[in-house]
Amino acid sequence: MRRESRGTLVIDVERCKGCELCIPACPPKVLSMSTISNHHGYLYPELSPGCTGCTACQQVCPDYVFEVYRYQTPVMAVVDTEAA
Amino acid sequence: MSIVQTTRPPAVPSTKVANFKPTLLQTEEHHLCPGCGEPVAIRLVLEVILELGLAQNNVCVIGHGCYGSFVMTLDVDCTLCLHGRAPAVSTGVKRMRPDVAVWTLQGDGDMTSEGLAEILHATARGENITCIMLNNGVFGDTGGQMTASSVIGQRTKNTLEGRDAAYHGYPIVICDMVASMQGSAYVARGSVHNAAAIAQTKRLIRKGFQRQLEKKGLSLVEILTMCPTGWFVPAAGGADYMMESLGKTYPLGEIKDVAAAA
Numbered sequence: 001m002r003r004e005s006r007g008t009l010v011i012d013v014e015r016c017k018g019c020e021l022c023i024p025a026c027p028p029k030v031l032s033m034s035t036i037s038n039h040h041g042y043l044y045p046e047l048s049p050g051c052t053g054c055t056a057c058q059q060v061c062p063d064y065v066f067e068v069y070r071y072q073t074p075v076m077a078v079v080d081t082e083a084a
Numbered sequence: 085m086s087i088v089q090t091t092r093p094p095a096v097p098s099t100k101v102a103n104f105k106p107t108l109l110q111t112e113e114h115h116l117c118p119g120c121g122e123p124v125a126i127r128l129v130l131e132v133i134l135e136l137g138l139a140q141n142n143v144c145v146i147g148h149g150c151y152g153s154f155v156m157t158l159d160v161d162c163t164l165c166l167h168g169r170a171p172a173v174s175t176g177v178k179r180m181r182p183d184v185a186v187w188t189l190q191g192d193g194d195m196t197s198e199g200l201a202e203i204l205h206a207t208a209r210g211e212n213i214t215c216i217m218l219n220n221g222v223f224g225d226t227g228g229q230m231t232a233s234s235v236i237g238q239r240t241k242n243t244l245e246g247r248d249a250a251y252h253g254y255p256i257v258i259c260d261m262v263a264s265m266q267g268s269a270y271v272a273r274g275s276v277h278n279a280a281a282i283a284q285t286k287r288l289i290r291k292g293f294q295r296q297l298e299k300k301g302l303s304l305v306e307i308l309t310m311c312p313t314g315w316f317v318p319a320a321g322g323a324d325y326m327m328e329s330l331g332k333t334y335p336l337g338e339i340k341d342v343a344a345a346a
Contacts (some may be wrong), residue, residue, distance in 0.1 A: 011090040012104065015112060019119035019312075020320035025279050042118070047088040056279040058102040062123040064112040068102035069094050079086045 004074045007053020010067040011045060018042030022057040022066070031057060049077035106130040108139060108159045115153060119319030121309030121326075122151050122218050124276040126158075128286045128307075129187070129216055133160065136293055142185040145174040147194035150224045154189075168199020171206035171302075174213045185214070185296060192219040193231040196256045200232070203262065203304070210267030210301045214292045217258065217304065220311035221330050228314030232256040235333040239316055255333060262304045263340035269300030271340040275308040277323035281336070288338065300342050308334060 016038060022045050023031050030050040033043045044065075045057070053070035093100070105112045108130040116123055133142055144162045146155050147170040155162045165173040170188035178186045195203050195217045203215060221234040222241075230240040230247060233255050237246040247255075263271040270292050274285025285307055292303035308330050310322035317325045338344075 005088070007101070008088060008094050008098070009090050010093055010104075012112070017118035018319070019322075021119060021323065023320070047090050049086060049088055051088070053101055055102040058104075059279045059282045060124065060276075062116065062118075062120050063114075064105040064109075064123065064127075066102070067093075067100065067104050069098040070101050071094065072097040072099070075096065077086065077088070 003049040007051045007070045013044040016044035025060040117313040119312040119322045121276040125307045132289045138185045145170045145188045147190035149191035171202045187214040192233040193223040196232040207265045207267045214296045215304045217306045222314035269342045270295040270303035272338040273306040
């Protein structure tokens with residue numbers, strides 16, 4: 001299926017300390033923790049298609065890991081049914 | 085599972101709506117533990133200072149706690165002072181420079197355990213300062229010991245069975261004490277446990293600074309912050325634990341606002 005993204009993130013994964021506060025904070029639930037760790041040994045968030053650019057993740061992040069962008073025109077991405 | 089590339093800004097036309105860090109912070113790096121709420125609260129204060137146009141016209145008086153490390157990275161004028169004495173030091177700063185916005189950054193151990201007299205006397209004098217208290221119920225910097233504002237039943241490093249009212253006494257609710265005094269202009273309690281509470285807390289902080297600029301008296305904004313390390317809970321569980329323990333003793337909201345009453 002196809003999913004619309006109105007925004008996107010830049011995630012500085014090397015600064016992440018893996019507290020996972022951003023996972024429940026994300027209203028469209030498009031953040032999930034990685035399976036491999038960064039160089040500090042912490043898992044970090046990864047973005048799936050569907051971001052709305054609401055900045056909730058940036059608001060709750062204690063480690064200033066997120067930078068939020070809003071697309072001028074929404075971007076469509078193909079996602080598999082498991083992720084959707 | 086498809087993952088969006090997030091290592092660099094998007095190539096298609098887009099608008100940046102949120103930066104990594106607040107403008108008034110020199111670096112994103114800090115040494116605080118995973119899941120700590122203090123960097124979030126500090127970001128809110130710095131955003132309010134920038135929005136009120138006080139970036140070149142404020143002095144931060146920092147007490148002692150984990151947040152003390154931000155004295156090196158805050159891009160505002162700062163001074164460190166003795167443990168708990170931030171309201172006394174900021175009294176001096178404000179009386180010498182009455183046109184400068186003076187704010188203190190203190191923790192609950194700093195304000196209620198070490199510096200209870202200073203905050204109460206500064207309130208009694210009606211000093212035009214804004215006190216920001218980051219309340220996590222433990223002395224985080226020294227390893228997570230009980231403070232005067234630890235709630236009943238809370239586990240800390242020296243109350244492993246939970247704070248017992250019969251042995252350790254009852255928590256000091258500093259907001260209620262300050263609100264009951266005539267010198268206070270604005271007393272409110274916010275939290276950083278989720279995005280909605282963070283937005284609300286930012287409004288409380290802005291009002292606190294506005295009451296100082298209106299010369300109404302002392303404003304105190306208490307912010308409940310997570311300390312998962314000090315509470316023996318996983319980093320991801322800090323927010324829920326905080327609202328189940330501290331949130332019940334310290335209800336969120338405005339406690340006193342002289343501008344609203346007038």
